[in-house]
Structure formats: C-alpha cells, structure tokens
Amino acid sequence: MNKNTGMTLTEKILARASGKAAVSPGETVWVDVDVLLTHDVCGPPAIGIFKKEFGKNAAVWDREKLVIIPDHYIFTKDVYANRNIDILRDFASEQRLPYYYDVGTENYKGVCHVAMPELGFTRPGEVLFGTDSHTCTAGAFGQFATGIGNTDAAFIMGTGKLWVKVPETMKFIFEGEIPPWIMAKDLILQIIGDIGVDGATYRAMEFAGDGVMAMDMEGRMTLTNMVIEAGGKNGVVEPDQTTFDYLAGKTDKKYEPVFNSTDARYHSVRRYKSKDLQPMVAKPHSPDNKATVTEVRGTKLTRAYIGSCTGGKISDFEAAARIIKGNPLRLDTYVVPATTQVRQQLREVTFEGETLWDIFEQAGCHMGEASCAACLGGPSDTFGRLNHEEICISTTNRNFPGRMGSKKSQVYLASPYTVAASAVSGTIADPRDYLPVAVG
Amino acid sequence: MKPKPISGKAFVLGDDIDTDQIIPAQHLVYSLEDPEERRFYGRYALSGVPDVQSGLPLGGVPFTRPDAFESEFTIIVAGKNFGCGSSREHAPFALQQAGIQAVIAPGYARIFYRNAIDGGFVIPFECFEDLSGLVKTGDELEIDRELSLLHHKPGGKKYPLRPLGDVADIVEAGGIFEYARKHKMF
Secondary structure (H helix, E strand, C coil): CHHHCCCCHHHHHHHHHCCCCCCCCCCEEEEECCEEEECCCCHHHHHHHHHHHHCCCCCCCCCCCEEECCCCCCCCCCHHHHHHHHHHHHHHHHCCCCCECCCCCCCCCECHHHHHHHCCCCCCCCEEEECCHHHHHHHHHCCEEEECCHHHHHHHHHHCEEEEECCCEEEEEEECCCCCCCCHHHHHHHHHHHHCCCCCCCCEEEEECHHHHCCCHHHHHHHHHHHHHHCCCEEECCCCHHHHHHHCCCCCCCCCCCCCCCCCCCCEEEEEEHHHCCCEEECCCCCCCEEEHHHHCCCECCEEEEEHHHHCCHHHHHHHHHHHCCCCCCCEEEEECCEHHHHHHHHHCEECCEEHHHHHHHHCCEECCCCCHHHHCCCCCCCCCECCCCEEEECCCCCCCCCCECCCCEEEEECHHHHHHHHHHCECCCHHHCCHHHHC | CCCCCEEEEEEECCCCCEHHHHCCHHHCCCCCCCCCCCHHHHHHCCCCCCHHHCCCCCCCCCCCCCCCCCCCCCEEECCCCECECCCCCHHHHHHHHHCCCEEEECCECHHHHHHHHHCCCCEEEEECCCHHHCCCCCCEEEEECCCCEEEECCCCEEEEECCCHHHHHHHHHCCHHHHHHHCCCC
16 A cells, blocks of 8 residues: 555545545645535525525435434524424435434434434544534544535535545644543543644644543544534544444445554644543633643532533443432533433443433433533523523533623533532532542 | 725724624524525624623624614624634624625634635635734724735734635635636536
8 A cells, every 4th residue: 555655544535535646734635525414503504505506406416425413403492493404304305315313203313423423424434524513523433524614515415525625633642541530521621721722723633542542432532522622624533443343233334444654744743641631621711721620629610511412422421420429419410412312321321220310310410302402502492501690510512602602601611520520519529539439 | 807905994803703702503593595584694793702802902892783784894803713613604604794894813713714715705814913902993994905915094004914825716706606617617
C-alpha cells in the first residue's frame, strides 16, 4: 500500500472518497458521500432547498444513503415544531426512504448521534455528513464525520457529493491507565480548556494512546462528540477490535477500515499522563472555561441534568447510578436517555441488584423521554429546559449564554460522575468522595 | 462586473458569539421559505446575546427594535471565532433576514463560514487585527470589496481585510448552487 504512505487516517478516507491516490492538508477535494444524516430542525429547510434546486419531483441521489432521525423538538406542543416532523414524514414517504425513524412509532429512536451507532451507520473508513454539529461523534468509529448546513445537505441530496478541505490532524495521546473516577468527559474538557474553543478550527482531532484505546465505544464517542467545541472539523479514534466487535451484527454492509501510516504527519502531538487527570468542569459561559472540580467544589447549584448525545448513553447512566444509589438528592435532577434503546436499557441494566431506572426514580429524579430535550433549550415546554435563572450542572456539551434556555441561566459542564456527586451534595462535588474505589 | 461596496452602520460584538446567541434554538421552528414566517428570523436575530454584550462598547443596544423584523445595522464587527457552536444554517440566514450584509471578524467557526458562503447569506470577511475594540456600535462603515478594505468613517482610517480567495467565485455567484450551475456541474 505504497500509495497510502505518509497519510493520517482522515487523509486516507478523504483520498479514497475522492478517488485520489493521496491528498494533503489544505487541498480541496470533492468526495463521494456514504451517508447523509438529517433531523427535524435542519431536515425541513434542507428538503426545501433540495426541491427548489432540483425540482419538486426530483429523487434523492441514493435513498439507501439518506438517514433521517427526528430527535430535537419531539415532545412539544409547538405547532411549528410538529409541522417540521410532518415535512420529514411526507418526504420519507414520497422518496420511499428505508431509514426514517418516525415519531410516535416503535421505530422512533431519539438522539441521532447515539442512534447512528446502534443502527450500524457508523462504519470505519466511510464519509458521513450530517446537518448537526455533533455529527463528529461518529469519528469514534474511524469514520470521517462532520457537520454541515442545510444548503450543503441539499446539494448532497441531489448529487451525492460535496467539497471539503483536507484538514491537518492534531493528535492527543493519553498514556497509561485512566483512573477509575475519571471519565472520557474529563479528558475532553481538559483538552478544550487547554486549546480553547477555537483551538482546533479547520482541523481533525485524533485521540490515541493506551488510555483511550482501553475505552469502550461510548467513552470514545464522548471524546469525538465534543471536538466541535474546540472548533474541530472531525474527531477520530483509530478503529480496533473494540470497534469491530461493537459493529458486529449491527450492519451487513462491508466496510474497509483505514489506519494511520506510521509516517503520517501531524499538525501537533500533545501527550497527557492519564494518572495526572483530574475531574473537570467547564464553568459558565464557555466550554473552554476549565476548572478542576477541586477548584470549584462547593459552588452553588439549583439543578442537575444527565442526558444528550454527549452524556445520555447507557454507560453515562451506569456511572451516575453508582453514585446516586441510596443517596437522597439535594438538587432537582433530570434524567434524559438519548435513545429509546437507552431508555429500555435503564429498565434492564442493574447496579447492586436494582435497575438503573428504579435507582433514579427512587432518588426522585425527573425521568424524560428519549430526545435532545433541554441540551439546546428548545421550545419553552421542553423537558428540563432552564426557563429562569437556574444554575445547572450538566453532562451536555455546550454552556454558551442561553444554550439550555434562558440567557439568565448558568451551566457547568461535567462528567456523569461529577454531575451525580453534585446532585447528591447540592453543590459542585468531587466524585472521589462518593466512589468506594477512590478510597484505596 | 465590479462588486458593489457595502456601507452602513456597525453592530459590535465580542468573542465566541455562538449560533445559539445568533438565533436561539426555540426560534428554529419557522419556515425558511414562507415569506411571512421567515421574517421572524430577522426579528429574533442576535436575541440570545446577553444584554450587557449587545452592541459594544456600551452594551444594552437591541439589535432589532421590539416588533421590528429588520435591524438598522448593516455590518457586524465581532471578536474571534464568530459563529461557533451548532451547524444551524438558520444563523447566517437570520442575520441576512435582519438586513446584515457582511460580518467582519478575525476568524470564524468553519461551519458558520461555509454556510454563510454556500447559502449566499452574508459575506464573512476576515480582518488582520481585532476591530471589535476600535469600532463602536452605530459607527458608519464602508467595505470596498474590490480592494478588500474597510473604511471606518468616524476614525477616518482604512483597515485591510483578507481577500476572499478561493471562495470569492461562490460569493460572487450568490451561493454554491448558482456557482455549480455556472460551472455546469449539474
């Protein structure tokens, strides 16, 4: 494979998708798209542009490659939001789309970025574009995945192609075993705090090292999910047996994983010693406003929120339940599973003989339906939305002013462990004080 | 054809203005096609910016007056990383609906930049020094697109802007579809 020497994983995917032997950073290439993802907020305008530009009766380029997952504004009385679901439904029906997951049916999934892996659409070596900035989550599987707007999505619907600039890659290596009280969220908050909310603009962010490769797919997804919070174009983890095992049985489609050349060139390489990592938060109002939990311990809060594509996966709830079980909560706490599958798992997965669902319900948590819910505020009747001057600690991804509702509210971003510890304590708390494993 | 200069009043903002501040998520429900509904994107543009940071240096300046659908401002001057956050194309669309023609910032989040250009909504110019501390909200500005220069009328000074480069053709065409047709791509 001489033609692939000197390239990163991202460069190799873009070379293959553009039919070239090699590409280099800065080069603009037209790529063939393997999967286009859209949802209820950006799907309707993208469909509008598609029809305007290609004709009312135009067919999408490949109906097997378009995935539509409504997830943003689902459980609301807002008539405009509900109309957007109708537009998706009509389009899926007229285009006979096999991969549309309708609201109010057994097919409904919830948050697209967590549903995509469940459905096997996150295949190593492929190119995925989505009308949502957190499309980058799928990079955990060694896929090239990035967010685009409505116009670009409409362009893909008609042509199956899009231009991209090949990004340079920044590599982040975590050496050594990750301490048991540290979660992937702590790693990515540390990185964003170190490089800033524009520290990776136009670049790929790759996560590597034995600390990362020991993580399960959900942990890796938390890392790649938040590369957009550093301005990154895509995030990647080199695929391995963990990746292939996860996808086994979820997709019939053959995929060809690609790997970094040993002589691949990087924009930069940063190394972290896993044993030095600390539980982290991002303070209001920016994901790069980092502090260790030790520095902000005791900070006043009024609410805790566990959910979203970043922190609403089953492993996130398993972590939270370990701390919440048997402890009365001092904060109003919202539990929002990302997908219907995660919601079902809450009723099946147990910790110390009790289901996660029972643990949360008995502790007094507000239990939500699978959707994006209050992560991005949304219509005023959205479950968990910060409608006033709440101070919330959240497993979500952004805390710019007004992100979760009112611009008078404040949001601290943290790991599920830290959010759960804080829900029990009533103020920002250190998970090490609540996890038996940390004592020794 | 020579591109026309853009002139009008400046609205000044700080660093890292994300798309939730440009158009809060609760408003992303209106049709972008319906001529009556789409006007609401103009009304709510920049309504997520905290009051103290709205219209610098003083703050407290509403971008759009209550009940209006358009702003009196034509050019946004902002700090670094303008348009970060979500991929919503509604953000540059909302600015266009409000009457904004150009943004001037030291740098942009890439999805916003791409959306602004591919959709033909507003022109994102890059400046070489951060002008958000020099220009005041309400100042009269003129952008010479041919020479890539910003004329700050109250100060009487001209500041260079980075030429649009590769994307100039898409900007001149009015968006990626117009560009693709012109080049017979489909």
